[in-house]
Amino acid sequence: MAAGLQLMIIDDEPIVGKRLKRMFEKEGYAVETFLNGASAIEALEKKHFDIIVTDLMMGSVDGMKVLDTAVKKNAGTRVIIITGFGDQGTIDEALNKGASDFLIKPFKFEELYKAVKKAESGLKAT
Amino acid sequence: MQLKIWHKMIIGIAIPSLIALLGGLLAYGYITDVKNRQGFVMIADDMKEHVLEIRRNEKNLLLHKDVEYFKYCGDSISVLKNYLSNISPQSTAEIGESNFSELRNSIQMYSDTINNLYGQFQTETDVVEKVREEGRKLEAYIAAKKSNGELSTNFILNVRRLEKNYMLFRDKGSFIAFESAILTMKNIVPICYECIPYTQVAYSLSKAYNNSESLINELQATGVKLENITYGIAGKERSRINAFLNRTHTLLVAALILLCTIGPLLVYKTASYIVAPIKRLSDITKKITEGDLNQRAPLKEHDETYSLAMSFNTMLDQLQLTHHSLEQSIELLHEKQIEAEKRASLGFLISGVTHELNNPLNNISLTAESMREDINELTLEELKEYIQDILSQSERAKHIVSDLLEFVGTHKAAVMEKLDIINLIEEAASLVANQLRVSNINLKMDIPNAPFFINGSKSKLEEIFVNIMINAVHAMKSSGRITISARPDKEHKRIIIDISDTGCGIPEKDLKNIFEPFFTTKPSGEGTGLGLSVAHSLVMKHSGDISVQSKLGEGTTFTITLPGFEEGLL
Numbered sequence: 001m002a003a004g005l006q007l008m009i010i011d012d013e014p015i016v017g018k019r020l021k022r023m024f025e026k027e028g029y030a031v032e033t034f035l036n037g038a039s040a041i042e043a044l045e046k047k048h049f050d051i052i053v054t055d056l057m058m059g060s061v062d063g064m065k066v067l068d069t070a071v072k073k074n075a076g077t078r079v080i081i082i083t084g085f086g087d088q089g090t091i092d093e094a095l096n097k098g099a100s101d102f103l104i105k106p107f108k109f110e111e112l113y114k115a116v117k118k119a120e121s122g123l124k125a126t
Numbered sequence: 127m128q129l130k131i132w133h134k135m136i137i138g139i140a141i142p143s144l145i146a147l148l149g150g151l152l153a154y155g156y157i158t159d160v161k162n163r164q165g166f167v168m169i170a171d172d173m174k175e176h177v178l179e180i181r182r183n184e185k186n187l188l189l190h191k192d193v194e195y196f197k198y199c200g201d202s203i204s205v206l207k208n209y210l211s212n213i214s215p216q217s218t219a220e221i222g223e224s225n226f227s228e229l230r231n232s233i234q235m236y237s238d239t240i241n242n243l244y245g246q247f248q249t250e251t252d253v254v255e256k257v258r259e260e261g262r263k264l265e266a267y268i269a270a271k272k273s274n275g276e277l278s279t280n281f282i283l284n285v286r287r288l289e290k291n292y293m294l295f296r297d298k299g300s301f302i303a304f305e306s307a308i309l310t311m312k313n314i315v316p317i318c319y320e321c322i323p324y325t326q327v328a329y330s331l332s333k334a335y336n337n338s339e340s341l342i343n344e345l346q347a348t349g350v351k352l353e354n355i356t357y358g359i360a361g362k363e364r365s366r367i368n369a370f371l372n373r374t375h376t377l378l379v380a381a382l383i384l385l386c387t388i389g390p391l392l393v394y395k396t397a398s399y400i401v402a403p404i405k406r407l408s409d410i411t412k413k414i415t416e417g418d419l420n421q422r423a424p425l426k427e428h429d430e431t432y433s434l435a436m437s438f439n440t441m442l443d444q445l446q447l448t449h450h451s452l453e454q455s456i457e458l459l460h461e462k463q464i465e466a467e468k469r470a471s472l473g474f475l476i477s478g479v480t481h482e483l484n485n486p487l488n489n490i491s492l493t494a495e496s497m498r499e500d501i502n503e504l505t506l507e508e509l510k511e512y513i514q515d516i517l518s519q520s521e522r523a524k525h526i527v528s529d530l531l532e533f534v535g536t537h538k539a540a541v542m543e544k545l546d547i548i549n550l551i552e553e554a555a556s557l558v559a560n561q562l563r564v565s566n567i568n569l570k571m572d573i574p575n576a577p578f579f580i581n582g583s584k585s586k587l588e589e590i591f592v593n594i595m596i597n598a599v600h601a602m603k604s605s606g607r608i609t610i611s612a613r614p615d616k617e618h619k620r621i622i623i624d625i626s627d628t629g630c631g632i633p634e635k636d637l638k639n640i641f642e643p644f645f646t647t648k649p650s651g652e653g654t655g656l657g658l659s660v661a662h663s664l665v666m667k668h669s670g671d672i673s674v675q676s677k678l679g680e681g682t683t684f685t686i687t688l689p690g691f692e693e694g695l696l
Contacts, residue, residue: 015489015515019496026500057481084484085477105488109495 005120008049009033010040010066011082012058020053023109024116037061041069049077051119053112056083056090064094071098078119082107130429131400138396142389149381156374163367166221169213170360173229176206177352180236184349188342191296196244203237221359229355236348243341250334254293257331260324261286267320285311289328301335304328403431407438419446478643482526482656486519493519529656530643532663544691545584546577547621551610554591558599562608565599572611578621579691586664593657594625594684601629601682619690624683631678640674 007029009020017033024031032049034040038061040054052070056063063081070077080101081094091102100122101115129137180202187195210230218226268282285307292300308328315321403426410421422442423435493515497504504512555569562569591610598608606628613622632640641662665672669689676682 013485013489015493015519019489019492023496023499083481084488085481087477105484106491107488109492109499 004028004030005051005123006047006049007031007116008040008043008052008054010035010037010052010058010063011055012036013055016055016082020109020112023113027113029116037063037066040066044069044073048074050123051116052077052079053082053116054079056081056086056094064097067094067097067099076123078122080112080115080119082112129399131431134396134399134429138393141392142385145381145384145388149378149385152377152381153374156370156377160367160370160374162220163363163370166217167360167363167367169217169221170356170363172209173206174353174356174360176202176209177349177356180206181349181353184345191247193244193247196240196247199240200237203233203240207233221363225355225359229352229359232348232352232355236345236352239341239345239348243338243345246334246338246341250296250331250338253327253331253334256327257289257324258293260327261289264320264324281311281314292331298339301332305332399427403427403429403435407431407435410438414442419449478656479526479530483523486523486526489519490516490523526656529660532656532660542581542583544579545582545587547580547582547587547623547688548573548577548612550582550584550587551591551612551623554588554595555610557588557592558595561596561599565602566605567599567602568607570607570609572609574612574614578612578614580621580668580688581691582668582688586667590661590664590686591625593661594686597657598625598627598629598682601627601631603629606681614690619692621688621690623686623688625686626681626683628681631680632674632676632682633678634676637674637676641672 005028007024009017009024009031010033011017012035014035017035021031021033029051032043034043037054037058040052041061043049044066049070052066054063054066063083067079067081070079075098078100079098080103081099082103082105083090084105086102086104094102100119103112103115180199183195183198183202187199210226210233213226265282265286268279285304288300288304288307292304294300305328308325311318311321312325403423407423410423413421419442423438425432425435425439493512497509497512551573552571555571559569595608598606602608609624609626611624611626613624614620615622641659643656643659662672665686665688671687673685674682675685
């Protein structure tokens, strides 16, 4: 069990948030979902999240901006990017900025779960 | 004409100069002649002066009948003779030998007459002395006798008075008075021995007087002749000068006319010959500037412009070659650019399709996975929701594919029919009315009451308006106003439809991409990025036009222009 780690899920596709919330909660995470980057950044100001799973393309405040803000706020926060389309340039940019993983949609829950676990082990190491 | 420019220039300048020079030279020649002739006129005038001097002395001589004046006359004749002998033979020949021989003869005749007159004058003086002597004797006789018949002392005294008068004046009047007195004396005393000597010498006097008279007449006639000759010579020389001057005048006028006509004509012709090849080059340069590189300078003149034209043509050959290779390079570059653009837009399209399709696929996959994991825990409601999500996401994927096909134009052809576009706009508006109400958006319609017919597909046209209105709804988020206005343009047989919103507006940098497929600034799920590009391709299919104007923060207006209905286009 993940001992109540704070997980933030941001995707403008509501289904993604709903399904992932249910599945991660089953695994013992405290999950909060957001439909856009702006509201997620707002929540980051108020509360600490251990792991952030964010979509990349979401209108004016995109996943890259969320990544920037989260890393700036707390270097220990792990950010996993999920996106419908990712060229190598974008992937490299995200990883350089400190993203711990990059998943292309459609992905299996297991893959994301693995990525989260990996991020979690990173958290423990620090 | 195979002449060099400087040859042409020399011809153009030299010929008028030659005309001027010729005129000047001729005028100079005539003026020199006139100058020489003026010398002859002076000679003639001098001769005239001398003759006048002779004649003045002659007049004095005849007036005073004095020996001294004979000397004066002789002197002035000598002066003239001397003057004549001093005239150069050349001048004599120029003025005319005959004139001079006539003059010399007349002078000689005049001189002889003067001498004769002098002799006659001496004779007359002797006779006068005799008359005086005999007069004194007769007077003494008459006075001693007191009277001889009718001859009175008084009469004789009167005769002697008339005699003295004549002695004194020696003129015609006094002579006639004396002669008539002698004749009266003869009539009074026909036989008077004492009177005979007196009357005889009186008769001799009369004879001498008459001789003098005829000599005087001869002298005067010769004097007049002398005058006429010298006047004639002077007049002739003057008229010759006038003739020369007239000729010079005519010549100068002729030269001037020639200079004024041929001169400018030659200069003009020369200038034209010089300028013609340069002008041709200039014209060709102009044509080349306008883009015609096939122009070449004609090699007509064999002057300095020939080599210029040759170099010019060589330069043009080089230029054309360079131009050609440049064109080829540009074409190649263009092709490469088009290729790159094609690749880029294909990449853009693929990334758009991938992104758009992967989202619903991800949703389906996650939902299915979740169902598989939790199948036993899920309530019936939850299962229904999951199944509905899978269905709606499948539908979404289908729409994306269909939009894509619509965009690339492989979808089934739309049925075109005669449609009232006004009515269609109202129907399209009613399709989105519910969504507008939910989003708290007002709809304002500014459309005419009368129908406006066009050729079109009902479903496609509805799709255009719905797509644009949905785009507007997304731009306004929670509230705002959409205004649809339609203006029929009867003149151009078309209708102009504006769809405006009060939304966030489109940044200027994005305006040019707004009709590109998969171009979107909206969050995922709110639009595929195909709506406006599909609207654009559908308007094009209706032979219409679509454009966009937007101001950030104020709103966006899409303007659609559709042609009016025309029979035969269905």
